[in-house]
Amino acid sequence: MTSPAVAGSGASVDEAPADPGKRLSSEERRRQILVAALAVFGARGYEGATTDEVARAAGVSQPYVVRLFGSKENLFLAAIEDALARMLAGFRAALADDSPHDPDITPEKAAAKRIGQAYVDLIAVRGLHQTLAHAYLLGSHPAIGAAARQGFAKVWRFFRDEMGLDADESRAFMAEGMLISTMIGLRIVDDYGSDPQITELFRSCFPTELPHVLEVLPRGTDRW
């Protein structure tokens, strides 16, 4: 395994392997591998990703990845659980944030804006949105499908119960989220500025966060 950097059919996901020869606790190594896994699974999907690519991105050997997580399937399940936990943590922090906001809008509107921003900010966690989106499409898979449904329902419950939105508002929120995830997975940002239609679509989706999004999203030849 570990083919000599043949650069597969498309993007390569190169995480910094950190300084070599360093021994870490298995817990810390596990966290590193999860970060790498989000990037690789996000770019290639569950089946398209290889444990070897995750390993190289994390700076460890392929067998070690398999041993730490038991199997590729378990690694993917751990990755989406991690992604979901990060997302809900970000949402809860944004919800609890009581810094002064524009007095012209209601506190509910202000909270909604913060949470939308938190969702967009998660773009910075490489592959998080894409990995979740991939998981959402694997409903037919016995193990992954069940986990994905549970995760999706968890987000729904956050909007309904913790944020206090009604069903229609929650649906609208999730719909915007799915669109944003789709556009990230599409790498539509690559065409921003070149195609006027795409530019318009992009502007419409990130009305306020545009500068931040363009900054945090690698473009052009940059691969992730």
Next chain:
Amino acid sequence: MTSPAVAGSGASVDEAPADPGKRLSSEERRRQILVAALAVFGARGYEGATTDEVARAAGVSQPYVVRLFGSKENLFLAAIEDALARMLAGFRAALADDSPHDPDITPEKAAAKRIGQAYVDLIAVRGLHQTLAHAYLLGSHPAIGAAARQGFAKVWRFFRDEMGLDADESRAFMAEGMLISTMIGLRIVDDYGSDPQITELFRSCFPTELPHVLEVLPRGTDRW
């Protein structure tokens, strides 16, 4: 190849192989294979699907699938092109439909409703929504990513130019579409009725089309 019906790790997609021994024109066979491809790619994704599974679903041998389309990648590209053409054809038919509508709503609202309905009706084309959604997540893939971006932009242009929506309305439309695709890919319908939260989410997404959706969407042990 063609393992003896070992039923992979999850769903099996069994298309009727029609009566055997029948020779068809390559054009007709191509169409059959595209139907099978949508079902298989939709359930398993691009990398997860195998040309052998597509072949069995279409009732032909695996090498013939490869020969007719050149490669698995070309087959996938043909599948998403077919899916998109079907979708836009459905949209255009719904837009042109001038049957009498509720006089309480504007013609624009009525057209929007018809097109939403047309989108939901495409659920009947097995795997169409899911295959497109998979394609949308492969933005990093050199060939598929480019095709997916073009297709996505095509839909956007339909809403803006042919349907005459403004940017915000178009975005809202596409967002709802992405949410619907996600819920289909998740197979959330499987949990409809069992989990009250899911039932609510589902009802919120298909407010009017619910009976039709529940009818057209196979549930429970039924695999697709």
Next chain:
DNA sequence: CAATGTAGTAATCGACTGATTACAAAGTCA
């Protein structure tokens, strides 16, 4: 009927990949 083109398959190959095994090296602690 011969000739040529078209639809289709069986067999098989080479590359890839997840997993396993066996082993090495570094820390830990009595």
Next chain:
DNA sequence: TGACTTTGTAATCAGTCGATTACTACATTG
């Protein structure tokens, strides 16, 4: 120091999959 645990790798295997090759059977046409 020496036994034991933990982190980590090299080597390799068995299964899978897309693609290729070589072939057969049916159809069409002159």
